[in-house]
Amino acid sequence: MIVGLAGTWGFWLIEVCESVGQFALMIKSALGWILRSRVEWRQVLIQMQRIGVESFPVVTMTTLFTGMVLALQTGASSNALLNEPFFVGTVVGFSMVMELAPVMSALVVSGRAGAAIAAELGTMRVTDQIDALYTLGTDPVRYLVIPRVLAFMVMLPILKIMADFTGIFGGWAIAYFKLGIPTNTYWHDIFDYMDVDNFMHGFLKSFVFAFAIAFICCFKGINTTGGAEGVGKSTTAAVVMSMTAVLVLDYFVTAILVAFGIT
Amino acid sequence: MIDAVGVRKGFKGRPVLRGVDIIVEEGETLAIIGGSGCGKSTFLKCVIGLQRPDEGSITVDGADITTLKEESDIAHYRRRFGYLFQEAALFDSLPVWENVTFGLKYLTDIPRSRYRKIAADKLALVGLKDIEDMRPAELSGGMKKRVALARAIAAEPSYILYDEPTTGLDPIMSDVINDLIIDLQKKLKVTSIVVTHDMRSAYKIASRMAMLHEGKVLQVAHPEVMKISTNPYVRQFVDGLSEGPIKMRLKEYELPEDEERS
Ligand SMILES: Nc1ncnc2c1ncn2[C@@H]1O[C@H](COP(=O)(O)OP(=O)(O)OP(=O)(O)O)[C@@H](O)[C@H]1O
Ligand SMILES: [Mg+2]
Numbered sequence: 373m374i375v376g377l378a379g380t381w382g383f384w385l386i387e388v389c390e391s392v393g394q395f396a397l398m399i400k401s402a403l404g405w406i407l408r409s410r411v412e413w414r415q416v417l418i419q420m421q422r423i424g425v426e427s428f429p430v431v432t433m434t435t436l437f438t439g440m441v442l443a444l445q446t447g448a449s450s451n452a453l454l455n456e457p458f459f460v461g462t463v464v465g466f467s468m469v470m471e472l473a474p475v476m477s478a479l480v481v482s483g484r485a486g487a488a489i490a491a492e493l494g495t496m497r498v499t500d501q502i503d504a505l506y507t508l509g510t511d512p513v514r515y516l517v518i519p520r521v522l523a524f525m526v527m528l529p530i531l532k533i534m535a536d537f538t539g540i541f542g543g544w545a546i547a548y549f550k551l552g553i554p555t556n557t558y559w560h561d562i563f564d565y566m567d568v569d570n571f572m573h574g575f576l577k578s579f580v581f582a583f584a585i586a587f588i589c590c591f592k593g594i595n596t597t598g599g600a601e602g603v604g605k606s607t608t609a610a611v612v613m614s615m616t617a618v619l620v621l622d623y624f625v626t627a628i629l630v631a632f633g634i635t
Numbered sequence: 636m637i638d639a640v641g642v643r644k645g646f647k648g649r650p651v652l653r654g655v656d657i658i659v660e661e662g663e664t665l666a667i668i669g670g671s672g673c674g675k676s677t678f679l680k681c682v683i684g685l686q687r688p689d690e691g692s693i694t695v696d697g698a699d700i701t702t703l704k705e706e707s708d709i710a711h712y713r714r715r716f717g718y719l720f721q722e723a724a725l726f727d728s729l730p731v732w733e734n735v736t737f738g739l740k741y742l743t744d745i746p747r748s749r750y751r752k753i754a755a756d757k758l759a760l761v762g763l764k765d766i767e768d769m770r771p772a773e774l775s776g777g778m779k780k781r782v783a784l785a786r787a788i789a790a791e792p793s794y795i796l797y798d799e800p801t802t803g804l805d806p807i808m809s810d811v812i813n814d815l816i817i818d819l820q821k822k823l824k825v826t827s828i829v830v831t832h833d834m835r836s837a838y839k840i841a842s843r844m845a846m847l848h849e850g851k852v853l854q855v856a857h858p859e860v861m862k863i864s865t866n867p868y869v870r871q872f873v874d875g876l877s878e879g880p881i882k883m884r885l886k887e888y889e890l891p892e893d894e895e896r897s
């Protein structure tokens with residue numbers, strides 16, 4: 373019984389180690405192709421359209437409301453404490469730019485584009501299309517993974533900046549119409565305190581998130597086994613893993629950026 | 636020349652190939668026959684390096700795929716091959732003509748401006764026309780198979796591995812494909828392995844036939860010799876009989892009880 377359990381865990385451990393190794397090899401191979409500048413730019417553009425442009429509406433919606441909620445809650449707390457809504461712009465601005473815009477956009481995009489990537493590549497795997505790439509003189513890392521990773525790393529930071537604006541705009545709408553804060557005050561609350569480092573803090577995060585989401589979803593997709601059911605499983609796993617990775621990485625990246633004084 | 640020696644391959648501890656020895660001479664067409672699930676596709680995938688054998692070696696023009704480690708060496712090894720997948724494996728995000736010419740960009744120096752013309756030519760070879768702009772999802776099974784065949788031969792490889800080229804085609808189209816395979820072999824001196832269940836096709840195109848059974852090669856011989864083989868397994872297979880030494884573990888069909896009563 374104990375031997376059996378140890379055996380099961382042993383196999384599981386070996387499998388996990390193997391996956392981690394393969395994951396690292398995929399990243400290495402991808403960087404190799406990029407360094408040899410063998411990038412399929414047409415595919416990159418197609419993926420930028422699919423990952424970035426098509427995620428724009430949902431990112432806008434979610435961050436707009438996030439900014440609104442932030443303003444509403446800050447206003448309410450401040451009202452309760454000081455009888456006046458102070459620093460609403462500051463709270464909304466800093467929360468959005470440094471934390472919520474990069475994290476929210478990453479989460480939403482991994483649910484939308486990450487799932488699509490895992491499902492598409494998974495289907496290609498189970499219908500032999502990935503193998504077909506090999507027989508036609510290219511390989512999936514070059515033709516499929518790199519365009520998606522590059523597209524992610526270009527588009528997620530852009531979406532993040534859009535999210536900064538929509539979040540701050542949502543906050544302004546509540547501040548102005550509901551809390552009666554003049555536009556000027558709201559604006560000054562943000563920009564009297566914010567500097568380039570604050571912006572870079574959030575901006576750099578979204579590069580790291582883009583890198584992680586793209587590689588995880590591509591890896592899960594390409595290593596799908598077991599037909600349509602397998603595609604479903606690896607898509608779910610890809611989304612769960614990339615969302616977890618975003619939140620976990622968020623802590624560590626923040627810690628590193630703080631250590632380097634980029635806050 | 637393709638020289639496979641003692642190729643073994645199993646999945647999750649279940650052996651599929653148990654020591655396959657096959658030699659395909661330069662310019663020869665070898666047909667591999669054998670029961671469904673006996674490992675024919677697996678063998679082809681081992682030859683082109685999509686599957687790695689557990690044991691044994693497969694040497695093509697002096698290079699042994701089982702010992703190649705570098706990505707670039709493996710890619711170089713594969714360049715000589717065209718591969719027709721059993722399930723076609725067309726890229727469903729691309730129109731037919733881009734499917735057919737997909738490999739040209741990586742395998743040849745042909746300028747992109749000539750791709751459409753080449754696609755039309757190769758499609759004509761497999762009896763298809765005016766479908767260049769359709770998507771794979773809009774094609775019938777047999778049409779997909781033929782587009783995949785056009786794709787496999789587009790870069791004019793010196794080795795072609797066909798996984799059931801005539802399955803799903805009508806008898807006339809099957810024969811057109813047979814003639815195409817013979818043509819490629821005669822005119823371009825292509826060396827090929829054809830996996831097939833179609834005995835007529837095998838007899839027509841093969842210079843030799845190999846019968847695979849339970850992970851091993853039972854007999855390799857000229858088609859005329861295969862036709863009159865005395866090996867009972869081969870006999871049963873080429874004659875297509877359910878009775879014989881190859882047992883298909885099947886249960887007798889029993890009528891449901893209430894139907895029996897009426
Ligand atoms: N990727 C895989 N994982 C696990 N088992 C596999 C895999 N590929 C093939 N097999 C098993 O290997 C055996 C041989 O499969 P293969 O596809 O080579 O058969 P085949 O001879 O081509 O059959 P058919 O004539 O039906 O195409 C089958 O029993 C199959 O279950
Ligand atoms: Mg097969």
